[in-house]
Amino acid sequence: PTREEVTYFGAGPALLPTEVLKTAAEALLNYNDTGLGIAEHSHRSELATNIINNAKADLASYLDVPDDYEIMFMQGGGSGGFFATACNLVGIWVHRRKQKILSELGIVDGKEIPEDQLLKELQKAVDEELKIDYLVTGSWSLKASQEAVRMLGSEHVNIAADSRTVNDGKFGKIPEESSWKLSKNSAMIYFCDNETVDGVEFPAFPEALKPAGDDGPIVVADMSSNILSRRIPVKNFSVIFFGAQKNLGSTGITVVIIKKSLLPPAVATPPPTLLRKLGLPVGPTILSYETIAKNNSLYNTLSIFDVYIAGQVLKSLLATYPDKVDGQQAVSEKKAKAIYGALEAHPESYKIVPEKSVRSRMNICFRVTHHANIDESEKLFLKGAVENGLTGLKGHRSVGGIRASNYNSIPIAGAEKLAAYIESFAKTPR
Numbered sequence: 406p407t408r409e410e411v412t413y414f415g416a417g418p419a420l421l422p423t424e425v426l427k428t429a430a431e432a433l434l435n436y437n438d439t440g441l442g443i444a445e446h447s448h449r450s451e452l453a454t455n456i457i458n459n460a461k462a463d464l465a466s467y468l469d470v471p472d473d474y475e476i477m478f479m480q481g482g483g484s485g486g487f488f489a490t491a492c493n494l495v496g497i498w499v500h501r502r503k504q505k506i507l508s509e510l511g512i513v514d515g516k517e518i519p520e521d522q523l524l525k526e527l528q529k530a531v532d533e534e535l536k537i538d539y540l541v542t543g544s545w546s547l548k549a550s551q552e553a554v555r556m557l558g559s560e561h562v563n564i565a566a567d568s569r570t571v572n573d574g575k576f577g578k579i580p581e582e583s584s585w586k587l588s589k590n591s592a593m594i595y596f597c598d599n600e601t602v603d604g605v606e607f608p609a610f611p612e613a614l615k616p617a618g619d620d621g622p623i624v625v626a627d628m629s630s631n632i633l634s635r636r637i638p639v640k641n642f643s644v645i646f647f648g649a650q651k652n653l654g655s656t657g658i659t660v661v662i663i664k665k666s667l668l669p670p671a672v673a674t675p676p677p678t679l680l681r682k683l684g685l686p687v688g689p690t691i692l693s694y695e696t697i698a699k700n701n702s703l704y705n706t707l708s709i710f711d712v713y714i715a716g717q718v719l720k721s722l723l724a725t726y727p728d729k730v731d732g733q734q735a736v737s738e739k740k741a742k743a744i745y746g747a748l749e750a751h752p753e754s755y756k757i758v759p760e761k762s763v764r765s766r767m768n769i770c771f772r773v774t775h776h777a778n779i780d781e782s783e784k785l786f787l788k789g790a791v792e793n794g795l796t797g798l799k800g801h802r803s804v805g806g807i808r809a810s811n812y813n814s815i816p817i818a819g820a821e822k823l824a825a826y827i828e829s830f831a832k833t834p835r
């Protein structure tokens with residue numbers, strides 16, 4: 406089939422706009438009449454810097470990212486972000502804790518620091534107080550918390566909430582905020598805004614994580630699978646990160662939006678010697694927020710091609726939606742409503758997996774109960790879907806079922822086509 410004949414609901418990477426790909430195909434051969442393709446130009450060239458700066462400016466404009474935030478392009482995927490968030494935020498916690506000890510000891514600038522005493526106090530603080538908190542609401546936040554345990558040891562990782570404890574051992578709900586067990590002065594509180602595998606999305610920024618901003622907790626969110634699909638209160642977050650490959654661009658870059666007060670000159674990552682003495686991990690330089698920020702994302706060779714694609718997608722979003730992300734949000738909601746509506750209209754044929762209040766607009770997870778044998782039902786459902794040009798609907802291998810990933814690249818007509826198919830399948834003889 407041609408691109409036009411297929412509506413692809415795969416969970417990622419997602420489809421890219423055809424026009425963007427056509428422009429990119431030319432740029433791969435000869436970018437701006439330079440005789441060199443975009444993937445062949447030096448990442449140190451002015452041209453590369455322009456691509457980065459334009460993409461940053463357009464992302465900031467589309468999402469209304471305030472000036473006191475930095476935008477960075479990194480590598481290592483969303484999964485690299487699991488390590489990067491924990492490692493960088495622990496470093497910042499140590500830096501701040503050290504400053505506090507120094508001020509308690511009455512050490513002012515210029516006075517010699519009593520190294521042994523400082524180290525002893527800092528070690529005590531690390532042993533007794535250092536915690537990072539995770540809200541485990543699905544398989545990606547679970548993975549992130551496991552990476553933190555691998556890196557730091559379980560004594561420093563606090564699972565503040567785990568959806569499985571309130572939902573028979575499965576994901577699909579978000580525990581009541583009043584039940585969250587958040588640590589005091591946590592190095593970060595981490596959550597995944599949209600759980601791609603389990604179809605669970607936070608309906609809004611959690612009340613329990615307010616007051617937001619400089620006086621509030623350090624809140625870090627993985628938005629790999631719902632970024633650019635709704636307005637986000639950026640000010641409430643210390644760090645937002647996301648892989649580009651679902652709603653922004655091609656696979657290969659991870660975007661980090663970070664509050665500048667977490668970067669130099671406001672804070673400095675503790676030196677590796679100090680971290681080692683404290684028994685804390687020293688991360689790779691390429692995952693250091695400080696290093697990447699200092700180099701405007703060009704510490705090492707970055708895939709400028711991927712940044713270019715992201716930039717082109719942002720340009721097309723800005724041209725399509727005069728009210729920026731609010732426009733896309735309205736479309737995302739309309740598409741999700743069409744699909745959920747069709748499923749809800751036939752409760753005998755479909756069971757939506759997550760609880761209604763936390764259903765994802767992006768990854769719509771359901772079981773097909775039309776025939777007594779669910780496996781058989783789902784096989785038939787998928788077969789008919791493919792025959793209708795609706796592909797990529799098989800659920801994640803860890804949970805089974807059906808998953809319709811309703812990313813920005815799915816047009817309203819595509820979502821309506823799926824809704825119509827859901828309706829028609831429910832009317833087939835049982």
Ligand code: PLP
Nearest residue numbers: 482483484545601627629630648
């Ligand atoms: N976080 C979320 C929410 C995801 O959906 C994914 C991948 O699907 C990841 C993280 C991991 O991203 P990557 O495969 O780029 O490491």
